[in-house]
Amino acid sequence: MKKNAEIARKLFFTALRAVDPFESVQRRCDAIRTTYQDGGFTRLVAVGFGKAAASMALALEQELGDILESGVFVTKYDHTTSRKPEKFRIFQAGHPVPDENGLRGTEEIMELAASANEKTLVVTLVSGGGSALLVAPASHITLAAKQLTTDLLLRCGADIHELNTVRKHLSRVKGGRLAGIINPARTISLILSDVIGDDLDVIASGPTAPDSSTYREAIAVLERYQLQDRIPAEVAAHLALGARGDIAETPKDGNPIFQRVENHIIGSNRLALEAMLATAHKQGLTAEILTTQLSGEAADAAKMLARTAITRKETWQGQPLCLLSGGETVVHVKGNGKGGRNMELALNFALEVAGREGITLLSAGTDGSDGPTDAAGALVDGQTIPAMVRERALRFLENNDSYSFFQENGGLFITGPTGTNVMDLQILLVGE
Numbered sequence: 001m002k003k004n005a006e007i008a009r010k011l012f013f014t015a016l017r018a019v020d021p022f023e024s025v026q027r028r029c030d031a032i033r034t035t036y037q038d039g040g041f042t043r044l045v046a047v048g049f050g051k052a053a054a055s056m057a058l059a060l061e062q063e064l065g066d067i068l069e070s071g072v073f074v075t076k077y078d079h080t081t082s083r084k085p086e087k088f089r090i091f092q093a094g095h096p097v098p099d100e101n102g103l104r105g106t107e108e109i110m111e112l113a114a115s116a117n118e119k120t121l122v123v124t125l126v127s128g129g130g131s132a133l134l135v136a137p138a139s140h141i142t143l144a145a146k147q148l149t150t151d152l153l154l155r156c157g158a159d160i161h162e163l164n165t166v167r168k169h170l171s172r173v174k175g176g177r178l179a180g181i182i183n184p185a186r187t188i189s190l191i192l193s194d195v196i197g198d199d200l201d202v203i204a205s206g207p208t209a210p211d212s213s214t215y216r217e218a219i220a221v222l223e224r225y226q227l228q229d230r231i232p233a234e235v236a237a238h239l240a241l242g243a244r245g246d247i248a249e250t251p252k253d254g255n256p257i258f259q260r261v262e263n264h265i266i267g268s269n270r271l272a273l274e275a276m277l278a279t280a281h282k283q284g285l286t287a288e289i290l291t292t293q294l295s296g297e298a299a300d301a302a303k304m305l306a307r308t309a310i311t312r313k314e315t316w317q318g319q320p321l322c323l324l325s326g327g328e329t330v331v332h333v334k335g336n337g338k339g340g341r342n343m344e345l346a347l348n349f350a351l352e353v354a355g356r357e358g359i360t361l362l363s364a365g366t367d368g369s370d371g372p373t374d375a376a377g378a379l380v381d382g383q384t385i386p387a388m389v390r391e392r393a394l395r396f397l398e399n400n401d402s403y404s405f406f407q408e409n410g411g412l413f414i415t416g417p418t419g420t421n422v423m424d425l426q427i428l429l430v431g432e
Contacts, residue, residue, distance in 0.1 A: 004429040005381075016366060018272050041120065046073075051367045054084075071085070110172070113178060122187045141170055144232075170235060179208040189263045196292070215242030216243045269422045285319075289325070290308065290323050292326050294328070302347075302348035305349055329341045338373060339400055343377060350381070378402070
């Protein structure tokens with residue numbers, strides 16, 4: 001495994017460099033300066049939210065510090081940079097379940113946004129994790145109610161589109177509402193995408209993009225997972241009012257508030273995969289991208305990847321294969337163990353290929369954190385689960401405790417916070 005594991009590690013870090021948030025923002029700063037100068041603006045401010053907010057803010061300040069007045073950003077705990085931006089107020093907050101720090105940071109973002117006028121250019125720095133970190137519950141909804149609703153959706157296996165459909169309709173800033181607060185100022189949003197398809201209304205719950213979802217669809221998500229009797233009464237009441245039309249819907253396409261908004265995706269999972277593909281070819285590997293839309297239950301994705309690996313292995317004729325995929329799976333949590341979707345995928349994959357030579361998989365989150373753990377994911381091969389360990393591995397899976405399995409048996413892939421977030425990557429090596 002050692003050689004293939006090293007190849008997989010190198011490819012993963014190649015992907016991270018391709019979607020480095022600092023460089024991605026840096027490349028856009030000349031255009032922002034031109035817009036500021038040619039548009040007759042007298043004030044430049046910035047707001048940011050997400051796991052990559054610190055690096056993005058630092059790049060903006062380094063390139064535009066002479067005209068940047070001030071900024072506020074909210075990022076996940078331990079996701080700041082060693083060098084702190086001097087013109088930004090920095091808040092570290094909870095993810096994936098929001099907390100009080102996120103609420104305080106969001107209130108300052110809203111205050112700065114509301115101070116902008118038609119002579120103000122607002123740069124909005126958006127990255128993965130923003131849905132949890134940018135938190136401002138709708139009137140009459142407490143943070144505790146929002147936390148419980150979020151946790152229930154995460155544990156039942158709702159995907160990011162479903163989760164954000166609900167979150168947008170419980171918020172004062174999501175679903176295009178931040179654009180409404182910033183209006184009449186002009187907004188340029190620089191976005192690192194962490195969703196399949198790069199849908200602007202889903203990334204960080206689309207705070208500066210028109211929203212296509214509705215209150216009725218939010219209720220339907222809760223019904224689909226049989227959560228309508230488990231969510232707080234205030235949440236149910238709010239959504240019911242919205243569905244009846246007693247509360248205004250999120251702003252839709254065609255709303256005039258978006259006439260002064262530009263949304264630019266500056267990094268994505270596809271860009272990361274393409275960088276790995278090019279590097280793999282340079283290293284003499286036969287490489288291909290299997291999919292940029294890996295989704296569904298982590299266990300089902302693992303079985304699909306394992307079947308692909310086994311089939312390719314049977315026809316392998318000496319040229320090492322590198323099969324790449326990206327996306328975001330979900331886990332329907334039934335146990336009380338510790339883990340994340342990538343470790344759960346990797347452990348299921350290891351069970352499927354147990355005993356087979358020449359098959360290695362790295363599955364990891366580009367943000368460096370898989371679930372509530374210090375690992376980004378896991379590295380496995382056909383020898384990860386010997387026959388004598390199989391029953392124990394199954395028990396770990398039944399308890400959703402993949403982290404503990406790899407902690408005991410080896411295989412954890414730990415990078416620390418990477419400063420970026422473009423979903424997950426899988427690197428599958430077949431051959432030697």
